[in-house]
Amino acid sequence: MSVKPVAHAHEGAKFLEEKAHYHFHDERLWDVRQKRDQEMHILPEWQELRQKASEIKEHTLANLPEYLEQFEKNAKANGIYVHWARDGEEHNRLVNEILQSHHAKSLIKSKSMITDECEMREYLEPQGITVTETDLGERIQQLDNQLPSHVVLPAVQKLTGDVAALFAKHYNTDPNDNDPHSLTEAQRQAARPIILNADAGMTGGNFLVAETGSFVVCTNEGNADLSANVTGLHIATLGIERIVPRMSDLGVFIRLLSRSALGSPITQYTTHFRKPKKNGEMHIILVDNGRSDRLAMDDFWSSLKCIRCGACMNTCPVYRRSGGQSYGAVYSGPIGAIIDPTFNKTKYSTLPFASTLNGSCTNVCPVKINIHEQIFKWRRVLVEEHEIPFVKKEIMKMAGRLLASPRLYRAAIKGTNVALSTMPRFILYNYLNPWGKHRELPHPVKQTFNSWYRQNRLKSAQKQSEKGGQVQ
């Protein structure tokens, strides 16, 4: 079955046309990025925290099977059912089995992108199970049939008017309501009865702790606490890379997570689940879904350190201007660009090219993932494996030949300058020049540096070197 690559550039261009959305998106995320900077400057130990976080994660990944076994042993001793899923399908089947064995028909869910990764909703709904997102942003995206746009701010690409229209359709609210307060209240009122009548609750999780067999969920709305506690059945789904060795390691991560994500010291709720509640049942599903494959990739294993703070997205000029939906993937932005191709090399082959390689993502990453270097490495892999379009590939080949030969390069520069100043626009700006789609080509120069140097400096430089002196 052939898979079409995501048309990131095309979708990004469409997003740019929606001026109000694009400006808000850009400014909102940059604001969050600046708040993160303020937090960083308050803490003199910031870089040390990042270093520790990175070391703890690297150590854990290097000993992953042992820590997973330790976690499993302790969680079981605490009365938690521990399940393992190799892929999304296996995960969904498991969830369905657990729900069926409890005759549960309605599931309330607190943000867990891993279930989007597994396409769980699509699997459960035909089985007669209603799945309701409880996080406001995630619910907005669910009602609009869209994937989350951002790992922390799922509906950040929408304006109040979009939400008003959506809620008018689903909650019968005023379509002209432009007050986020009353819209949020409408969601609270609509969600409460669903929460009170749910048969089962599901959460994701931010950290698994091997030492105690517990897991931690960080939210601002408290929706995970509701989802987990209102019914007697709590299912938690986490990726196997989420683990840390000791409870005390959480000090490092909790201090970094929300500060990196939103510029707030901590999320409003940081919840530690160690045992099922009284008379309740708790299930944990440990999901692989490609993670073990990634851990076996020399250049890309360290992307598993990611704690999903979204800082790389907030700082990325490409993400801010193209919007999360343009990535066509569960994980967007810079982190998405390096982990999505591990899920599907062809479908996500365009994403590593959605970057300026400016390195800002790497600089803000709280666990020190070399994101921009991995983006660059993916480009090489994709080129070697022919996962990039013909035109781009051929142009790169030509560019390679050109840059390898100084004589050819100089001739080409001369020719280009002539072309730029004489050729009509329709020849310069066509489909062979995707770079020129959103920007102007540089102005032609009267003289290149090389020819200026030959004219003015070459002779004196040669004389200098004959005398053994240094060229100044």
Place this chain on the structure above:
Amino acid sequence: MTTIHQNARDVILAKLREKKIPQPEQFPLPDVVTLGDLDASPKRFEDNLLRMGGSLWPREEGESLEEAVRRKFPDVKICSATDEFKASFKITDLRSLKEANLVDVMVVRSPFGIAEMGAIFLSEKELSDHLADVHLAQHLIVLLSKSDLTANMHTAYQEREEFKSAAYGVLMSGPSATADIQGVLIRGAQGVRSLTVIWTD
């Protein structure tokens, strides 16, 4: 059912053992660290609680806890999760989620707070196993002692045994909040609409 899961587990672990790139000897476990500001003062706790959207409620001279809470929330349904606070009904009286949903104010005692985050801790012990009820109530009043503060997240995880012993342990830094609609910060998204701390010493 069991064989399938057993299989998945063994397949995943075997794959990890066979193929993972980072090698244990290259990445030793770092020591436990205690970094940052170690100020555990009530002032620092208060500043951060306010920053996170929580509030403080002063007790007036000679005023009982009940009078102080009534001064803040007159004429509403108050439920108490602690013997220190006398209310018309207790958390253990709540028989259903629907009853809990009608509670206006819940009063709880927190065993400790974290100064760095303005966070308070609650577990099944303080909530008498009524875990959902505290989040279904509209407003939360937290009783806290100034001597039960720890400096920051490092000291909290190292000093407080609750993190290893509680079945359910939540750190709350202020009320439920969201900024999901056009970035406007709103308190009271799904859980409590307000969180107020009263010092008991």
